[in-house]
Amino acid sequence: MSNSDTIYRRHSPVPLDKCGAALATDIISDRWTILIMREAFYGVMRYDDFRADIGIPRSVLTDRLKRLVDAEMLKRIPYREGNSRTRYGYAPTETGLTFGLPLLALMAWGDTHLAEHGSAIKIVDRSTGTKLKVAIVPEDTPEIGITDVRIVPKQSEMTR
Amino acid sequence: MSNSDTIYRRHSPVPLDKCGAALATDIISDRWTILIMREAFYGVMRYDDFRADIGIPRSVLTDRLKRLVDAEMLKRIPYREGNSRTRYGYAPTETGLTFGLPLLALMAWGDTHLAEHGSAIKIVDRSTGTKLKVAIVPEDTPEIGITDVRIVPKQSEMTR
DNA sequence: CAGTATCCGGTGCGATACTG
DNA sequence: CAGTATCGCACCGGATACTG
Numbered sequence: 001m002s003n004s005d006t007i008y009r010r011h012s013p014v015p016l017d018k019c020g021a022a023l024a025t026d027i028i029s030d031r032w033t034i035l036i037m038r039e040a041f042y043g044v045m046r047y048d049d050f051r052a053d054i055g056i057p058r059s060v061l062t063d064r065l066k067r068l069v070d071a072e073m074l075k076r077i078p079y080r081e082g083n084s085r086t087r088y089g090y091a092p093t094e095t096g097l098t099f100g101l102p103l104l105a106l107m108a109w110g111d112t113h114l115a116e117h118g119s120a121i122k123i124v125d126r127s128t129g130t131k132l133k134v135a136i137v138p139e140d141t142p143e144i145g146i147t148d149v150r151i152v153p154k155q156s157e158m159t160r
Numbered sequence: 161m162s163n164s165d166t167i168y169r170r171h172s173p174v175p176l177d178k179c180g181a182a183l184a185t186d187i188i189s190d191r192w193t194i195l196i197m198r199e200a201f202y203g204v205m206r207y208d209d210f211r212a213d214i215g216i217p218r219s220v221l222t223d224r225l226k227r228l229v230d231a232e233m234l235k236r237i238p239y240r241e242g243n244s245r246t247r248y249g250y251a252p253t254e255t256g257l258t259f260g261l262p263l264l265a266l267m268a269w270g271d272t273h274l275a276e277h278g279s280a281i282k283i284v285d286r287s288t289g290t291k292l293k294v295a296i297v298p299e300d301t302p303e304i305g306i307t308d309v310r311i312v313p314k315q316s317e318m319t320r
Numbered sequence: 321c322a323g324t325a326t327c328c329g330g331t332g333c334g335a336t337a338c339t340g
Numbered sequence: 341c342a343g344t345a346t347c348g349c350a351c352c353g354g355a356t357a358c359t360g
Contacts, residue, residue, distance in 0.1 A: 008239065008249070009203040011213055013313045018280040020270025021198050021263060027274075031189040038181050043169040047342045053171055057334045062343065079168065087341065089168070095273050101296065102265035103181060109262050110180025113255050114187075120178040125298070132296050135303035136261065138285070143295035153173045207322045217354045222323065247321065 027071050028099070032056055032064050034106075037092075040074060041100060042151070045089030065090060073099060100146040105134045119154070126150045187231045188259075192216055192224050194266075197252075200234060201260055202311070205249030225250060233259060260306040265294045279314070286310045 016022040028034055035054045044053060050061055068074040073096040078086045092099070104123060111119035123132045126148045137143075176182040188194055195214045204213060210221055228234040233256040238246045252259070264283060271279035283292045286308045297303075 007203070008205045008251075010206070010209050012199055012202040012204055013311075014202075014280050016195070016214060018275060018277075019198065019267065020272070020275055020279065021267040022195060022270070023274040024266050024270035025191040025194050029189060029191040029194055031185040034185050034189055035176070035182060038179065039172055042172040042174075043167070044172055045168045046170070049170050054176060058343075059335095059345095060333065063332090085341095089342090091168075098273065099269060101294065102262060102269050104296065105262035105265040105294065106184050107180040109259060110182070110184035112180070113258065114183040115178060115180055119180065120174050123296075131299040133299045133301075133303075134261065134265065134294065135297055135301065136264065136283075136292055136306065136309060137295055137297055137301060137303055139291040139293045141293075141295065141297060141301065143293075143297055146296065149296060151173075218323075219325095219355095220353065223352095225323095245321095249322090 024102075027067070027073065030064070032060055033068065034103075036061075036064055036068065037073065037096070037099060037103060038107075040090060040092050040096065041103065045077070045079065045091050046087075047089070068096075072096070097146050100149070101134065104149070108134055121151050121153055124150050124152055184262075187227070187233065190224070192220055193228065194263075196221075196224055196228065197233065197256070197259060197263060198267075200250060200252050200256065201263065205237070205239065205251050206247075207249070228256075232256070257306055260309070261294065264309070268294055281311050281313055284310050284312055 012019075028037070032054070035056070036050060039050055039053055044050060047061065047065075050056060051058070056064075065074065069076060069090070072093050074090045075093045075096075076088050077091050079089050080087050107121070108119070111121075124130060125132060125144060132144055132149060172179075188197070192214070195216070196210060199210055199213055204210060207221065207225075210216060211218070216224075225234065229236060229250070232253050234250045235253045235256075236248050237251050239249050240247050267281070268279070271281075284290060285292060285304060292304055292309060
């Protein structure tokens with residue numbers, strides 16, 4: 001990556017329409033969208049729970065949920081089925097789940113560089129409890145799947 | 161992480177002001193900002209080169225550069241020193257460099273899920289040439305530092 | 321080249337009220 | 341509860357011209 005021994009470039013070697021990051025910004029480069037995905041990863045699925053948690057206006061929430069469903073990041077799913085009236089909420093799709101990696105990377109970065117008192121969470125292996133991290137490693141390094149990750153609040157947040 | 165065997169939550173276990181991802185959105189949840197950081201990682205440092213590469217209006221570029229310098233993601237640096245007139249450009253700070261990990265994660269995600277013909281780049285170890293990836297791994301796994309990463313265009317982009 | 325200055329138009333946001 | 345409907349103002353983006 002670019003550092004002091006690198007001669008500067010006049011142009012990036014990859015045009016925007018072939019850059020994954022640039023393409024991704026079309027979907028997620030919006031504060032609300034990222035926060036919604038964060039909630040979804042934590043298992044929050046109900047419209048009014050999103051609202052209560054992140055303080056998003058209705059019009060914006062409705063719009064972002066539509067976009068995320070269109071982008072196949074979230075899917076509408078029924079909950080409390082069976083009895084009187086079926087309610088619907090939102091949960092990550094397969095594609096949405098894979099967004100967990102960049103999201104965890106962003107969380108860790110923000111925790112390290114922006115949070116007052118360091119990280120409020122740790123991420124561990126769901127089955128073994130081993131502490132985990134997001135890192136750059138050789139391609140053949142065994143990795144942990146996103147669905148095997150559990151986010152554990154470090155302390156008092158536990159009670160929430 | 162949340163998946164089918166997880167009971168849904170009414171609230172995220174971490175409030176926004178203690179979540180790294182939420183804090184990060186204050187700085188980077190803007191399409192232009194992400195694109196500028198991308199350029200900076202590729203070694204682009206000049207005002208008009210940013211403009212030419214990503215098509216950003218002057219007013220917006222000026223604003224975003226200010227914010228990124230304020231956030232200590234970029235720093236102003238002189239180039240073409242010594243002769244007639246010193247020119248200034250922008251380059252990632254230490255903190256800015258660490259943003260490379262979430263950025264690479266986002267690139268890889270976009271390349272996989274949004275790019276027409278897959279990824280246009282590969283990332284390799286600067287010294288050994290070993291192919292790399294961003295992944296979730298046990299905490300004690302040896303990792304590659306961001307400054308040891310080289311982004312290599314796969315083919316024709318090379319010529320740009 | 322690396323910015324300022326100015327200006328106008330669209331729209332995204334947030335508030336509030338309403339509905340099945 | 342999970343949304344629609346409406347609405348006004350603020351602000352942001354993009355264009356153009358100018359400067360040291």
